[in-house]
């Protein structure tokens with residue numbers, strides 16, 4: 001069994017940050033679970049366009065409040081503690097954080113660990129170093 005604590009990850013190579021968020025990657029592809037599991041903080045007042053063309057992502061909000069807007073349709077959903085959204089159609093979307101949001105994110109296929117959004121909000125498929 002694998003046991004790992006958030007406190008052991010913060011500030012290590014398992015934490016990846018971008019302008020609008022920081023992602024603490026608790027489980028990665030190397031852990032051989034078939035998915036990756038992240039504890040992610042989205043900074044208050046930010047808007048991030050994201051398009052996971054190569055991955056499915058489920059996001060469970062455990063703290064804070066914001067919205068997700070589907071770019072293709074303009075549909076907007078309020079996301080707050082206790083809400084999960086699943087990007088089952090690789091939906092391009094904009095995530096807006098009214099307050100700081102804490103999200104538990106699951107990716108399939110799992111991230112290797114160093115991925116960050118490209119200019120289109122996409123994570124590439126990476127091979128492990």
Ligand code: 9YT
Pocket residue numbers: 021023024038039040050057059095103105
């Ligand atoms: C909710 C979301 O997609 N935020 C961007 C970061 C990503 N979830 C990650 O790598 O943890």
